[in-house]
Amino acid sequence: MVTYLNDSRPTVNFYDGEPLKALATLSYSDISHLQLSAATAFSEISEVDARPVSREALEPVLYLLQSPHIDVQHAASAALGNLAVNMENKLLIVRMGGLEPLIRQMLSPNVDAQINSVGCITNLATAEENKMRIAKSGALLPLTRLARSRDVRVQRNAAGALLNMTHSAEHRQQLIGAGAVPVLVDLLSSEDPELQYYATTALSNIAVDESGRRLLRETQPTLVSALIRFVETSTIKVQCQAILTLRNLASDDEYQLQIIEAGGLDSLLPLLQTEFDPLVISASACLRNLSIHPDNERPILDSGILPCLVNLITGSGNEEVQCHVISALRNLVANNDADKTPFADAGLFDHIKSVLTSPGTSDVVVGEMVAALSVFVLDESLWPFVLSGGFLELLVPLARSHISELQYNACATISSLASKANDSSDVCSRLVQVWDKPDGGMQSYLATFLAVDEGMDPLLRSVAIWTVMMLLESESPELVQLVLAHPSIIKNIDKIAQMSALPEGDPRLSAYTSDGGVRTSRGFDSEGYGVEDGDLGDDNDDDIYQRLESMAQDVVALVNNLDR
Structure with missing residues (x-):
C-alpha cells in the first residue's frame, strides 16, 4: 500500500475522490492492520502534501486517532501534525473536535505518541482562534507535565506549545494557573539550546505583564542569575532572548536593581561592542530599562559604558539601537542633579548633531534625539552645550x-x-x-x-x-x-x-x-x-x-x- 502511494503521490490527490474513499474504507475497518495501513498512508501523504483539506478528508484521520491501538494513534497524530502546518487545517482540526483525542494521546505512556500529539498541539496553538479552545480544553496541565519529560523530544514539543500560548495576557494567566512558570524556570537548567530558547522566550512574554513579573519576583529567586548565565555562555539565539527577558523584567524597579547587583552590566558591555545587530539591539534595550532607576546611574557610569553608548549614537546604523542608547543616556541625565559634563566630554552633543543633520535619519530617531535634548537642556551643566552646539x-x-x-x-x-x-x-x-x-x-x-x-x-x-x-x-x-x-x-x-x-x-x-x-x-x-x-x-x-x-x-x- 505504502509503495503504491509513493509511486502515485506526484499525480494523485489522496484527499479527494476515489483515493480518499479507499483510504476512508480502510480507516473505518474493524481490522487493526488495515487501519494502520490507512493511518500510515495519511502520515506519508501529509508529510509531502499538507494542502488545505476538507472535513471529509479529516474525518477518517480523526477517527483513526481514537483507535485503541497505539501504533494507529501514533501514525494518525503524525498526519494531523503534518496537516496542521496549514492555517486552514489548524482551524478545521480544532473545530472538528481534534483536541480531545490529542489530549488523551498526550496522557499515553508511549513516548512516540506523546511526541506526535504534543507536536500537533504546538502547531495548532499558532492560530489565534485555537488558543482559547486549547486553554479551555484541559491541555495546559498535561503540556506542563510533559515539559518535565525525560525525553528531550517530548520536552521540546511541550515547551513549544507552552510558548505559543504566551502571546496574550489572558493565556499567560491561564498558563500561570496551570503551574507552568516553575516548569519553564526549571527548563533553564537544561543543556539543550532549543529548550533554553523556548523557556526564555515564554518567560520573556510572561514578564510583559506586571502580575507575571510579580509572580516571578516572589517565587523564582534564581531567575536573574540563570538569565545572566545565558547572556555569557549560551548560543546567540538564546543570548538575545535572555537579554530581552531581562529587559522585560527591568520594567520593575526591583528588578532594575537586582539585575545590576547580580552583575548584569558586566555581561551587557561586551555585547554592546559586538558587530551583530540582534545582540546590540537586545543589550541596548535592556540597558535602557536599567537606566530608569536613579540608584543605577553610578554603577552604570562606573562600568565605563558611557563612551560606548555615546559612540553607538552614530556608530550603529540600526534605528532601534540609536533609540535605545539615546533614551538610556536621557534617563541617566534625568536621574539626579550631579555634574553631567562627562556626558558632554564623551562627545554626546557632537554625535546627536551628526544624527540630526544627516538627511537619512528617520523621524523616529529624530524624535528620540529631540526628546533627549529636551531633558539635557534642563540640566545646569549641559544646557550650555545645547546652546553652543x-x-x-x-x-x-x-x-x-x-x-x-x-x-x-x-x-x-x-x-x-x-x-x-x-x-x-x-x-x-x-x-x-x-x-x-x-x-x-x-x-x-x-x-x-x-x-x-x-x-x-x-x-x-x-x-x-x-x-x-x-x-x-x-x-x-x-x-x-x-x-x-x-x-x-x-x-x-x-x-x-x-x-x-x-x-x-x-x-x-x-x-x-x-x-x-x-x-x-x-x-x-x-x-x-x-x-x-x-x-x-x-x-x-x-x-x-x-x-x-x-x-x-x-x-x-x-x-x-x-x-x-
Missing part, C-alpha cells in the same frame, strides 16, 4: 513638524533655552538670530500656536505663552522689541487672557478648547522603556485651560509694566 537652528524647523510629540519636544527645548535669556547674553543673541529664520523662525510658530481661531493643542499653546514670557523677562531690549513689534503675538495672548470672561456657549470658546486631549506620557511608557520628559502632561483639561488663562494674564500684565 547650534541646536536652536535645527529645532526651529522641527517646531512645525507634523509629528506632535516631536513638535512639542522641540518647542519645549527652545522654551527651556529662552528661560536662560535673563542670565546669558549668549542665549539672547542666539534667540535673536532665530527669530525669523530658518523656516520663518520662532516668531512664525509662536504666532501659529497663539492664533485662537486654529484649535491649537493647549500644550503647544502653553509652551508658546511661556516662551513669550521668558523673552519679555530677558531684559534684552532687542528680544523685547521683536516680541512687542509682532503684529499678532501679544494681541492673541490678550484674547486668551480674556477667555474666562466669555459667556458659556460663546462660539469663540470652540477655537480655544477644540483639542484632541492632553498628553499624559509621564513615568514609564507601556514597555517600561524609560522616563518621559517634560512637566505639563499631568494636567487635566480644566487645569490646562486655567493655566493658559493665568499665564496669558501674566504676560499681559508684564507688557503693561513694560509700557509704563
Whole structure:
C-alpha cells in the first residue's frame, strides 16, 4: 500500500475522490492492520502534501486517532501534525473536535505518541482562534507535565506549545494557573539550546505583564542569575532572548536593581561592542530599562559604558539601537542633579548633531534625539552645550513638524533655552538670530500656536505663552522689541487672557478648547522603556485651560509694566 502511494503521490490527490474513499474504507475497518495501513498512508501523504483539506478528508484521520491501538494513534497524530502546518487545517482540526483525542494521546505512556500529539498541539496553538479552545480544553496541565519529560523530544514539543500560548495576557494567566512558570524556570537548567530558547522566550512574554513579573519576583529567586548565565555562555539565539527577558523584567524597579547587583552590566558591555545587530539591539534595550532607576546611574557610569553608548549614537546604523542608547543616556541625565559634563566630554552633543543633520535619519530617531535634548537642556551643566552646539537652528524647523510629540519636544527645548535669556547674553543673541529664520523662525510658530481661531493643542499653546514670557523677562531690549513689534503675538495672548470672561456657549470658546486631549506620557511608557520628559502632561483639561488663562494674564500684565 505504502509503495503504491509513493509511486502515485506526484499525480494523485489522496484527499479527494476515489483515493480518499479507499483510504476512508480502510480507516473505518474493524481490522487493526488495515487501519494502520490507512493511518500510515495519511502520515506519508501529509508529510509531502499538507494542502488545505476538507472535513471529509479529516474525518477518517480523526477517527483513526481514537483507535485503541497505539501504533494507529501514533501514525494518525503524525498526519494531523503534518496537516496542521496549514492555517486552514489548524482551524478545521480544532473545530472538528481534534483536541480531545490529542489530549488523551498526550496522557499515553508511549513516548512516540506523546511526541506526535504534543507536536500537533504546538502547531495548532499558532492560530489565534485555537488558543482559547486549547486553554479551555484541559491541555495546559498535561503540556506542563510533559515539559518535565525525560525525553528531550517530548520536552521540546511541550515547551513549544507552552510558548505559543504566551502571546496574550489572558493565556499567560491561564498558563500561570496551570503551574507552568516553575516548569519553564526549571527548563533553564537544561543543556539543550532549543529548550533554553523556548523557556526564555515564554518567560520573556510572561514578564510583559506586571502580575507575571510579580509572580516571578516572589517565587523564582534564581531567575536573574540563570538569565545572566545565558547572556555569557549560551548560543546567540538564546543570548538575545535572555537579554530581552531581562529587559522585560527591568520594567520593575526591583528588578532594575537586582539585575545590576547580580552583575548584569558586566555581561551587557561586551555585547554592546559586538558587530551583530540582534545582540546590540537586545543589550541596548535592556540597558535602557536599567537606566530608569536613579540608584543605577553610578554603577552604570562606573562600568565605563558611557563612551560606548555615546559612540553607538552614530556608530550603529540600526534605528532601534540609536533609540535605545539615546533614551538610556536621557534617563541617566534625568536621574539626579550631579555634574553631567562627562556626558558632554564623551562627545554626546557632537554625535546627536551628526544624527540630526544627516538627511537619512528617520523621524523616529529624530524624535528620540529631540526628546533627549529636551531633558539635557534642563540640566545646569549641559544646557550650555545645547546652546553652543547650534541646536536652536535645527529645532526651529522641527517646531512645525507634523509629528506632535516631536513638535512639542522641540518647542519645549527652545522654551527651556529662552528661560536662560535673563542670565546669558549668549542665549539672547542666539534667540535673536532665530527669530525669523530658518523656516520663518520662532516668531512664525509662536504666532501659529497663539492664533485662537486654529484649535491649537493647549500644550503647544502653553509652551508658546511661556516662551513669550521668558523673552519679555530677558531684559534684552532687542528680544523685547521683536516680541512687542509682532503684529499678532501679544494681541492673541490678550484674547486668551480674556477667555474666562466669555459667556458659556460663546462660539469663540470652540477655537480655544477644540483639542484632541492632553498628553499624559509621564513615568514609564507601556514597555517600561524609560522616563518621559517634560512637566505639563499631568494636567487635566480644566487645569490646562486655567493655566493658559493665568499665564496669558501674566504676560499681559508684564507688557503693561513694560509700557509704563
